[in-house]
Amino acid sequence: MNDETKAQRFVALCMLGLVLFNFPILALFNVPGTLLGVPVLYAYLFIAWAALIALMALVANR
Amino acid sequence: MLQGPVIILAAFAYLGLLFAIAFYADKRADAGRPVIANAYVYSLSLAVYATAWTFYGSVGRAASDGVGFLPIYIGPTLMIALWWVVMRKILRISKQNRITSLADFVASRYGKSAAIGGLVTVIAVIGILPYISLQLKAVSASFEILVQYPSITMPEPDGTLHIFFNDTPFWIALILAAFTIAFGTRHLDAAEHHQGMVAAIAFESLVKLLAFLAVGVFVTFGLYNGFGDLFGRAAAEPRLAAMLTPLEGVAGGYASWVWLTILSMMAIMFLPRQFQVTVIENLDERHLSKAIWLFPLYMLAINVFVLPIAFGGLLHLPAGVDADTFVLTLPMAEKQEALALLVFIGGLSAATGMVIVETIALSTMVCNDLLMPVLLRMKRLRLNEQPDLTGLLLGIRRGAIVLILLLGYLYFKLAGEAYALVSIGLISFAAVAQFAPVVLGGIFWKGGTRRGAIAALLAGFAVWFYTLLLPALARSGWLPLGLLEHGPFGIELLKPLALFGLSGLDQITHAMIWSMIANIGAYVGVSLSAAPSAEEHRQASVFVDVFRQSPETGGARFWRGTASAPDLYNVLARFIGSAGAEESFREYAASRGLRWPQDRLEADAALVHHAERQLAGALGAASARVMIASVVKEEALSIGEVREILDEASQVVLYSHRLEQKSRELEAATAELRGANERLTELDRLKDDFVSTITHELRTPLTSIRAFTQILLENPDVEQEQRARFLGIITKETERLTRLINQVLDLSRIESGRAEWHESSVDMREVVADTVTGMSRVFEERNISVEVSLPEGVQRVKADVDRMIQVMLNLLSNAAKFCRGRIEIALSEQAGALRVDVRDNGPGIDPADQKVVFDKFRQASDSLAAKPQGSGLGLHISRQIVEHFGGRMWVESAPGHGACFSFTLPT
Numbered sequence: 001m002n003d004e005t006k007a008q009r010f011v012a013l014c015m016l017g018l019v020l021f022n023f024p025i026l027a028l029f030n031v032p033g034t035l036l037g038v039p040v041l042y043a044y045l046f047i048a049w050a051a052l053i054a055l056m057a058l059v060a061n062r
Numbered sequence: 063m064l065q066g067p068v069i070i071l072a073a074f075a076y077l078g079l080l081f082a083i084a085f086y087a088d089k090r091a092d093a094g095r096p097v098i099a100n101a102y103v104y105s106l107s108l109a110v111y112a113t114a115w116t117f118y119g120s121v122g123r124a125a126s127d128g129v130g131f132l133p134i135y136i137g138p139t140l141m142i143a144l145w146w147v148v149m150r151k152i153l154r155i156s157k158q159n160r161i162t163s164l165a166d167f168v169a170s171r172y173g174k175s176a177a178i179g180g181l182v183t184v185i186a187v188i189g190i191l192p193y194i195s196l197q198l199k200a201v202s203a204s205f206e207i208l209v210q211y212p213s214i215t216m217p218e219p220d221g222t223l224h225i226f227f228n229d230t231p232f233w234i235a236l237i238l239a240a241f242t243i244a245f246g247t248r249h250l251d252a253a254e255h256h257q258g259m260v261a262a263i264a265f266e267s268l269v270k271l272l273a274f275l276a277v278g279v280f281v282t283f284g285l286y287n288g289f290g291d292l293f294g295r296a297a298a299e300p301r302l303a304a305m306l307t308p309l310e311g312v313a314g315g316y317a318s319w320v321w322l323t324i325l326s327m328m329a330i331m332f333l334p335r336q337f338q339v340t341v342i343e344n345l346d347e348r349h350l351s352k353a354i355w356l357f358p359l360y361m362l363a364i365n366v367f368v369l370p371i372a373f374g375g376l377l378h379l380p381a382g383v384d385a386d387t388f389v390l391t392l393p394m395a396e397k398q399e400a401l402a403l404l405v406f407i408g409g410l411s412a413a414t415g416m417v418i419v420e421t422i423a424l425s426t427m428v429c430n431d432l433l434m435p436v437l438l439r440m441k442r443l444r445l446n447e448q449p450d451l452t453g454l455l456l457g458i459r460r461g462a463i464v465l466i467l468l469l470g471y472l473y474f475k476l477a478g479e480a481y482a483l484v485s486i487g488l489i490s491f492a493a494v495a496q497f498a499p500v501v502l503g504g505i506f507w508k509g510g511t512r513r514g515a516i517a518a519l520l521a522g523f524a525v526w527f528y529t530l531l532l533p534a535l536a537r538s539g540w541l542p543l544g545l546l547e548h549g550p551f552g553i554e555l556l557k558p559l560a561l562f563g564l565s566g567l568d569q570i571t572h573a574m575i576w577s578m579i580a581n582i583g584a585y586v587g588v589s590l591s592a593a594p595s596a597e598e599h600r601q602a603s604v605f606v607d608v609f610r611q612s613p614e615t616g617g618a619r620f621w622r623g624t625a626s627a628p629d630l631y632n633v634l635a636r637f638i639g640s641a642g643a644e645e646s647f648r649e650y651a652a653s654r655g656l657r658w659p660q661d662r663l664e665a666d667a668a669l670v671h672h673a674e675r676q677l678a679g680a681l682g683a684a685s686a687r688v689m690i691a692s693v694v695k696e697e698a699l700s701i702g703e704v705r706e707i708l709d710e711a712s713q714v715v716l717y718s719h720r721l722e723q724k725s726r727e728l729e730a731a732t733a734e735l736r737g738a739n740e741r742l743t744e745l746d747r748l749k750d751d752f753v754s755t756i757t758h759e760l761r762t763p764l765t766s767i768r769a770f771t772q773i774l775l776e777n778p779d780v781e782q783e784q785r786a787r788f789l790g791i792i793t794k795e796t797e798r799l800t801r802l803i804n805q806v807l808d809l810s811r812i813e814s815g816r817a818e819w820h821e822s823s824v825d826m827r828e829v830v831a832d833t834v835t836g837m838s839r840v841f842e843e844r845n846i847s848v849e850v851s852l853p854e855g856v857q858r859v860k861a862d863v864d865r866m867i868q869v870m871l872n873l874l875s876n877a878a879k880f881c882r883g884r885i886e887i888a889l890s891e892q893a894g895a896l897r898v899d900v901r902d903n904g905p906g907i908d909p910a911d912q913k914v915v916f917d918k919f920r921q922a923s924d925s926l927a928a929k930p931q932g933s934g935l936g937l938h939i940s941r942q943i944v945e946h947f948g949g950r951m952w953v954e955s956a957p958g959h960g961a962c963f964s965f966t967l968p969t
Contacts, residue, residue, distance in 0.1 A: 006146060007146055007147050010143050010144060010145075010146040010147060010354075011143075011144065011147065013143045014140050014141075014143035014144050017136070017139065017140040017143060018140060021133075021136050021140070021323065022316075022319075022320060022323075023316040023319075023320070026316070026319070027316070032306065034290075034293065034294075034297075036289075036290060037288070037289055037290020037291070037293055037294060038289050038290065038293055039293055039297075039306040041128075041129060041306075042129065042293075042369060045129060045132060045136075046362070046366065049136060049139065049358075049362055050362060052139065052143075052358075053139065053355055053358045053359055053362060054355075056139075056142070056143055056354055056355045056358065057354075060146075060351045060352065060354045060355055061351075
């Protein structure tokens with residue numbers, strides 16, 4: 001993969017992150033309730049964050 | 063066991079260990095075997111981002127805001143996703159121009175202006191002071207609390223300035239200063255690399271992570287039964303339940319969340335210490351691609367237990383315990399002495415790491431970008447005549463380190479004690495965010511000018527000072543509170559916390575909105591209002607087009623003037639020492655294929671540029687420019703000339719692109735020609751083979767015919783019986799000759815495309831039946847049983863009947879030749895095709911021969927002892943015929959189990 005494609009993938013990941021960690025997506029998870037005992041918002045933030053890092057690792061290692 | 067002396071001893075033992083690591087890494091670096099030259103150490107050193115703020119402050123923030131601490135770590139993750147685009151460019155620029163600090167970078171971009179370098183330095187130093195005070199506060203608070211063990215008492219702010227020598231933070235500041243001086247200013251490195259420091263920082267990152275995870279695991283799984291239990295109990299408490307969906311309640315809500323994200327995106331790039339470890343200390347650009355995910359992973363790991371510890375503290379500890387200290391007080395309350403000490407060491411790691419790198423970065427800036435340009439311009443000091451200035455440079459840096467730490471202490475005394483850790487740190491974040499427009503604009507937009515950058519920095523800094531620093535001082539009682547409540551001189555519109563009436567936002571969001579409007583507005587507005595100078599124009603192109611230049615020609619092509627090599631050598635020797643200067647000159651000479659000092663060096667543009675780059679590594683771009691200008695006579699280039707050079711360069715680039723395109727096309731054409739030539743050669747070889755084979759094939763029967771006719775001619779009295787046998791052989795051989803010639807003619811017609819094809823709808827069942835009937839005499843003679851399976855109603859195919867009979871005859875006579883008394887013929891229908899199989903029970907065909915039996919004159923010769931009969935053309939012609947009608951012919955066989963020749967024809 002050339003540098004240009006890689007750069008575009010990283011920019012797209014940044015955009016994805018900006019959407020995931022922003023209003024209104026964030027508001028969807030800002031509700032009472034738990035996921036495996038952990039409040040939904042906390043669980044969402046950490047899972048989405050970990051997924052984003054995994055994608056970054058994937059693009060970086062291509 | 064946790065008395066004062068024990069704690070102090072542990073702290074010093076830890077600092078000693080760090081020093082040993084640094085010393086070892088420096089020794090290895092000197093020996094040319096660096097320990098830090100890998101992506102893992104690089105990633106860990108980036109984690110200097112996690113300071114006492116993270117270690118103690120995040121829990122404090124979480125205890126009041128829930129997830130409000132997270133944008134500080136999610137923001138950098140998002141920014142790092144852009145590093146492949148942004149940071150790679152900054153790295154490349156910095157390496158090519160030997161940038162030594164953030165101030166140097168900005169100064170260098172805007173025409174190597176000393177004024178900008180100085181301005182950036184001042185903003186960075188003032189802006190970072192709150193951040194340094196935060197570290198002092200955290201370390202001293204953790205110490206004072208730990209000393210009280212087993213009781214848990216919060217230290218009282220005394221708010222006095224006069225008891226310096228009884229004050230813990232004061233001593234901590236001095237110890238840290240001494241430690242930093244020992245770390246960072248032992249000697250002067252031309253590239254500003256501090257490998258020992260980086261190794262120690264990476265180690266500290268491990269320690270603080272482990273300490274924090276240890277507390278997290280202890281609280282979550284020791285005090286409670288996992289995450290579910292902990293959050294369940296928190297939800298049961300009415301005062302905590304509201305925090306579990308916390309984003310609505312917090313001041314500013316989502317707006318505050320977004321601005322904190324943006325703020326920390328900038329902080330990860332422009333905090334002086336982050337710039338130091340990411341850019342200046344980087345040894346290899348390729349380490350970046352691993353750090354891009356490893357460093358965010360580190361941030362994720364150190365944040366997983368923040369909320370559990372915060373809720374654990376709120377549930378477990380009595381009211382009145384400062385949430386910023388939960389990490390320490392929870393183990394203390396549970397009488398976990400070792401864990402408490404580990405936490406203290408972890409917090410010390412976080413704080414010392416930050417202070418060391420930050421003050422080294424700031425002291426470099428103060429020395430290179432603030433003081434040296436001024437000192438060098440002061441003619442009275444006669445610095446230009448000093449033989450060796452390395453001592454002076456080191457002295458300035460050491461002084462700056464002490465001064466910065468004492469100023470940090472002063473800020474702590476003046477304003478820090480009233481604020482929580484995170485609030486203090488955010489003030490610094492907002493200050494360094496002011497660098498974002500001039501740096502990011504500077505590397506992507508050539509239009510940004512020196513005046514624009516100065517205006518942007520001044521405007522942004524002024525708004526920051528007014529909306530964040532003044533209120534902090536006023537709240538601590540050093541300015542009248544009326545300033546905040548009613549505005550200066552009672553003008554409500556100018557209230558620092560609600561400028562121009564903008565209210566309802568939290569303090570940071572408010573300050574960021576106004577400062578960014580002022581900053582970016584001034585940058586763009588002023589940049590566009592006046593044309594740049596020649597120097598600015600050329601630096602803009604050096605920065606923005608960095609990926610299109612070679613490092614050596616980057617700046618050299620703009621220089622015109624006269625200089626002397628010994629003068630340049632002396633300047634270098636003064637600032638980087640004579641050993642460094644010699645090394646540098648030798649390297650330069652070697653790159654030109656010369657030997658120095660034996661050969662004389664031409665003091666041309668390239669040498670001047672080389673010397674300036676070397677000097678910039680020690681002094682910063684602005685000072686290096688002043689020094690070089692003092693020994694060379696330079697002819698200033700006009701803006702027109704610079705433009706011309708740039709245009710010329712872009713023309714050259716364009717031409718070379720076109721040239722590359724042409725040469726690529728040429729290569730493609732050459733490859734094609736070569737391919738055609740190879741095919742022709744191959745055909746030529748085949749033709750030769752063909753001719754020689756056919757001659758051979760013709761000669762064999764001719765020879766035997768000639769031999770037998772000669773016998774008959776010379777011996778008229780041959781017995782009747784013998785004569786009949788000889789004549790039989792002669793007839794047979796002539797038949798073979800005729801067949802061979804017919805086949806050759808047939809083949810040449812087919813191959814040249816002159817064969818006549820009479821296409822019609824053919825019933826293959828008839829073809830098979832006719833052929834078998836035609837050959838029945840042969841089968842009977844050789845005692846072969848033939849089994850034919852012709853299913854009713856198979857589809858007809860488009861083909862030539864005579865040709866199909868020719869193919870079948872060929873396959874059957876072939877089978878008859880090799881079989882051992884049995885032939886099976888089967889007709890079947892496949893998807894869209896009719897299939898004919900001719901199976902014999904002969905010796906079979908060797909796998910190696912299976913591929914070649916269809917070639918001209920190729921026979922599976924080793925299947926029989928003698929050469930088999932036939933021309934070796936039959937199968938080849940049959941396959942040509944089948945393929946002509948869009949079908950396929952192949953053979954399947956295992957030696958000893960007969961062979962099966964099959965072909966298909968499309969229906």
